[in-house]
Amino acid sequence: MNVVASHFHYLVFVVLLLTGCFLAFACRNLIRKVIGLYLVQTSVMLFYLSQSWKDNTTIPILEGHGVPDPALYANPLPHALMLTAIVVGVATLGVSLALIIRIHRRYRTLEEDVLLQRMAEEDAA
Amino acid sequence: MTGSAQILPVLIFLPVFLTALVLPVLGRWVGGRRLVPPLAVLALSASLAAAIQALSSVLIEGPIQYPMGGWSAPYGIAWRVDGLSAGLAALILTMALITLAASEARVRAETPRRVVPFYTLALLLISGLLGIAASGDLFNIFVFLEVASLSAYGLIATGGPRAQVAAFRYVTLGTIGASFYLLGIGFLYAKTGLLTISELAKHVPAMLDAPAIRVGVAFLIAGLGLKMAMFPLHGWLADAYSDATDTATALIAPIMTKTMVYILVRILFWVFGVEAVRAMFPLSQILLAAGAAGVVYGSVTAFRQNEFKRMLAYSSVSQIGFILLGLGVGNVQAMQGAFLHVLNHALMKGCLFLIASSAAHTHGVRTVSDLARLRGERPLLVAAFWIAALSMIGVPPTCGFFGKWYVLLGALRAGAAWVAVLIVASSLLTALYFFKALERTDFVKPARREESPKPAPAGLQFGMAALSAAILAAGWFSFPIARAIAAAMLPEGL
Helix, strand or coil: HHHHHHHHHHHHHHHHHHHHHHHHHHCCCCHHHHHHHHHHHHHHHHHHCCCCCCCCCCCCCCCCCCCHHHHCCCCCCHHHHHHHHHHHHHHHHHHHHHHHHHHHHHHCEEEHHEEEEEHHHHCCC | CHHHHHHHHHHHHHHHHHHHHHHHHHHHCCHHHHHHHHHHHHHHHHHHHHHHHHHHHHHCHHHHHHHHCCCCCCCCEEEEEEEEHHHHHHHHHHHHHHHHHCCCHHHHHHHCCCCCHHHHHHHHHHHHHHHHHHHHHHHHHHHHHHHHHHHHHHHHHHHCHHHHHHHHHHHHHHHHHHHHHHHHHHHHHHCCCEEEHHHHHHHHHHHHCCHHHHHHHHHHHHHHHHHCCCCCCCCCHHHHHHHHCHHHHHHHHHHHHHHHHHHHHHHHHHHHHHHHHHHHHHHHHHHHHHHHHHHHHHHHHHHHEHHHHHHHHHHHHHHHHHHHHHHHCHHHHHHHHHHHHHHHHHHHHHHHHHHHHHHHHHHCCHHHHHHHHHCCCCCCHHHHHHHHHHHCCCCCCCCHHHHHHHHHHHHHHHCCCCHHHHHHHHHHHHHHHHHHHHHCCCCCCCCCCCCCEEEEECCHHHHHHHHHHHHHHHHHCCHHHHHHHHHHHCCCCC
């Protein structure tokens, strides 16, 4: 039980990662696939951020003068890296939603099985 | 290395990237719109000049480091160009230059209202791939990986409704791949606190037993495998390549998956090291198994395809498998063969997709049977097709033979005779589906003509001629190229 408590954030990360992968692969609705993608990216962000915490530290914002003692602050580097990852996630979200708009405009459906069926009918015609 | 050469890594990347940002602004005016294709070609030429300069500098004096912002490793983001990076950058730029210079007429024909966005996305894609080649930092590679991937998704989506569905599938799988890559380097970072490749190389080989490192490698291989269409993670490639516009495919196919293989090579053989790859079971075995399965699956499926571009797409799956086989065998000859094949396959596939583009433009060729429309009509195209097809099969003196030859030698030297047998068998399979296509295009005039063909675009004629000449030249100069690869581009410790 102690192991679970001390590794709680990793458990949450694993659950989010697997949920996201499941949604992206198993759902028929395209929007749900996109949500799954975003969950996968968020879980990776959680993984990085959970590495920045150290016990008995504060947020890494400098105040006052003098050279700071790194032992007093949480690690800011994963946060900086994940800012970039968030931007990448938003861009990917934008691209996928734009594609969904175009697909819906043309095939009038957001369900993958109906979509494939309509594409096959179009090929046969 | 100090001095003016130090800025070369950034000079390779900047012209293409800055022009990509300028093009949409320029496209606002009608006059500007006509300038966009030549400006794109100009930017690629400038970057290519920098890449060739970097390659010659690296071959003579060794790797070039550029600490971005003045922060040196391990605190800063390192840009580092060594033999392999410079070679890859030069290859990417050469293929992009030839393809975009040759395809202006085709781009205007296929996507008449989206010419400027097409060129913008194309330049962003190339700048992302160049950033991957010139970067010495794993997270920086991730950023450029996403820049290149998002541009590729957009480029593929310009091809119409079917292409948009294919692009959506590519987005789904590609984003999961990139997220797994990010997760993999997250595990490496968790264990070492480092992201710079040269710094990681000092610490990771000592930590091979740590579970975090092993999980990190697993996620890296899974993520990059999705991106490079390693079997069985190749599902997105056939639709994406065949449904996209001909020019988009001709641009993406020769270079995108190869750059993903480059990232895998960097991480496995530079961060982990050759010794570690051999020691970590089942790393080489995974590469060998996935490579072998890809070779067989790609060749067999290509034979069953009716659409011409789909056949070429599955052939690409097969060739990526072959490159992974070379990496899995892992001795000097096999690595020489794998890298040589990266160069050769880029030339061959680029030529083949330009051929597909030109044939579709003039005679509406979409399927292998349609190739019969070309009989007696397109001598240059058919000659280029013969050269490229013989090279894919692996007939000397075309270049395709030599990549396979080196990997075969390496496999025999390593005692893996089954790899040699597999290479020969896959060449025979390749011969089957290419001869099926070649049979349609021999020089006999057809009995009747259906519709009058459109005139052949001069740019594409030039592009096909240039790439066929390059295929023959790369074959003629194979041994010097292989020696240069062994001297400057292989990892230490082979």
